[in-house]
Amino acid sequence: MDKMKTLSQIISPNGIFNDGDWIESKDQDPNGEVRIIQLADIGDGYFVNKSNRFMNLAQAERLKCTFLQPGDVLMARMPDPIGRACIFPNINTKAVTAVDVCVIRPNNPKIDNLFLKYIINNDLFRREINKHITGTTRKRISRKNLNKIKFNLPIIDNQKRIAKVLSDCETLIEKRKESITLLDELLKSTFLEMFGDPVKNEKGWKIVPLSKFGTIERGISKHRPRNSPKLLNGVHPLIQTGDIANSSTYIEKYTKTYSDLGLAQSKKWPAGTLCISIAANIAKTGILKFDACFPDSVVGFIVDKNSATNFFVHHLFAFFQKILEKNAPAAAQKNINLAILRSFKVPHPPIELQQKFDEIALIIEDLKSKYKYHLKELEDLYGSLSQLAFKGQLDVSRVLLRKTKYFSADSNETPEDFKKEMDKSIGQITTPVAGSLEPTKVVNKIPVFLEKEILKLKVIPKVKRDITNLSLADFYGIPVDIQASRENIDFDFMGDDVFYQFLLKDHFKNKSFTSQDLFEKLHNFFYHKGDMDFDNEKWKNIIFQFIDAKPPLLEQIYDDEDNTVKLKLTDEAYKA
Numbered sequence: 001m002d003k004m005k006t007l008s009q010i011i012s013p014n015g016i017f018n019d020g021d022w023i024e025s026k027d028q029d030p031n032g033e034v035r036i037i038q039l040a041d042i043g044d045g046y047f048v049n050k051s052n053r054f055m056n057l058a059q060a061e062r063l064k065c066t067f068l069q070p071g072d073v074l075m076a077r078m079p080d081p082i083g084r085a086c087i088f089p090n091i092n093t094k095a096v097t098a099v100d101v102c103v104i105r106p107n108n109p110k111i112d113n114l115f116l117k118y119i120i121n122n123d124l125f126r127r128e129i130n131k132h133i134t135g136t137t138r139k140r141i142s143r144k145n146l147n148k149i150k151f152n153l154p155i156i157d158n159q160k161r162i163a164k165v166l167s168d169c170e171t172l173i174e175k176r177k178e179s180i181t182l183l184d185e186l187l188k189s190t191f192l193e194m195f196g197d198p199v200k201n202e203k204g205w206k207i208v209p210l211s212k213f214g215t216i217e218r219g220i221s222k223h224r225p226r227n228s229p230k231l232l233n234g235v236h237p238l239i240q241t242g243d244i245a246n247s248s249t250y251i252e253k254y255t256k257t258y259s260d261l262g263l264a265q266s267k268k269w270p271a272g273t274l275c276i277s278i279a280a281n282i283a284k285t286g287i288l289k290f291d292a293c294f295p296d297s298v299v300g301f302i303v304d305k306n307s308a309t310n311f312f313v314h315h316l317f318a319f320f321q322k323i324l325e326k327n328a329p330a331a332a333q334k335n336i337n338l339a340i341l342r343s344f345k346v347p348h349p350p351i352e353l354q355q356k357f358d359e360i361a362l363i364i365e366d367l368k369s370k371y372k373y374h375l376k377e378l379e380d381l382y383g384s385l386s387q388l389a390f391k392g393q394l395d396v397s398r399v400l401l402r403k404t405k406y407f408s409a410d411s412n413e414t415p416e417d418f419k420k421e422m423d424k425s426i427g428q429i430t431t432p433v434a435g436s437l438e439p440t441k442v443v444n445k446i447p448v449f450l451e452k453e454i455l456k457l458k459v460i461p462k463v464k465r466d467i468t469n470l471s472l473a474d475f476y477g478i479p480v481d482i483q484a485s486r487e488n489i490d491f492d493f494m495g496d497d498v499f500y501q502f503l504l505k506d507h508f509k510n511k512s513f514t515s516q517d518l519f520e521k522l523h524n525f526f527y528h529k530g531d532m533d534f535d536n537e538k539w540k541n542i543i544f545q546f547i548d549a550k551p552p553l554l555e556q557i558y559d560d561e562d563n564t565v566k567l568k569l570t571d572e573a574y575k576a
Helices: 057-062 113-121 123-131 156-195 241-245 260-264 310-326 338-343 351-391 415-420 480-485 489-493 497-507 515-530 536-548
Strands: 003-005 016-019 034-037 073-076 085-087 094-097 101-105 151-153 206-209 214-218 232-238 256-258 274-277 285-288 298-303 345-348 429-431 441-443 554-559 564-569
Touching (some): 073 113, 151 351, 156 351, 214 338, 298 310, 310 351, 497 515, 497 536, 515 536
Antiparallel strands (some): 232 256
């Protein structure tokens, strides 16, 4: 049974549960050797390493400052958010911290610091923090109030297991975010490669006013005041400048709606309209995914399909946005008008080239959409697991425990070594329902087990081509730099039959083979490169499927020398 504890109750006599030190400006020395860690360095779960303030060692010792140690849990007692915590890493210099950062060093063999960080950052723990916040203009939580919060404390091995599960999930979340960022960078580099820098007009395209690309009209909001309650809270989406600024390429969310009366004094624009903000977030753009209204602080751009494409104009604005914002007239606030937009000079590449860019952009945006969906699933699962851990309802007894220096002082492994273990099996998690007599529910395959996904830019030609000397990644059109950054990238395509076709042509080119040959050849391949067993049932289905295909990819032949029926790839197996 887990025990309920407060932070002070888990601190050993040699541990620390203190506020940081009161360090005034006069105590600081830009040439000092002791780093002063500040609130800005404390991220929500990670160390930001942002500040750049120092003091000399003599002054730190004179003030009897608490020197930080790698592995300390640092918690911010002020916004934003209050209570965020991180692990202090090794920054290769002595360090102390400011008074509004709480230093937690259990120095207790029964406490795992990483687990403690996750508990503190848990939503339920943070709700408890919010109950004890004091102050009006400068909100904070005192260490005394912080110590009123109780949490479930499992045994040390389970603390480590929970920390591993959450760490693995957190790592996958970061990888997914990195993938989305990489797709954005890929699209930007593709734009530059095809059109050059539009600000410099590197390709020497003809320069035309923006109005050449289509119709540019302001949104409509006739009624005053604009925020009259009778205009709002209906069924008609209302897009505002903030919705555009918070979008990526597509506008998929909105925070307000118009009533029928609101619609009557406005106008509904069709899905596909390019929205341009002309006030507040100047020259930010987004493409509507649904019919919507917007006020006169937003411009609707309907492209002339013979002259421009939505994706081209959208990405064009990314380069010109700062220029438009800088030159925007300012009264009460900066804004640009229709005359400025319509007359704004931009390069005009051939429509055929723009359409080619659209094809690429559509593929990448589709991938981004899938990645964002998966990211949301991972974040939801992380939140669920975290809350179960806080409540003491997460049974991780089957999780494979690997000691690391990050968790245990008597291991020689590093945090980097630990992260390399991320993709290995960590067993199953059981989630008992509190107060229920029902049997434990088993949750199989948490995020660590999710099939790896990479940037599958599937530009598969309609006509089959010769794949004899082609790799699977090249077949899918994955950029070389992405291939280089991903080890064993082929396993990302295991859901496709062509994955097995490539394996067969790469291992059994111009030779016949038996099922035993297949097992012996590919067992080590799957075990060492994919960290998985050879799936006999899957291969049996693939073999029959390739034999029955029209035209067949495999044929059965009789080997007179071995007196055995064998399989052999047909010419069709080298096409895809």
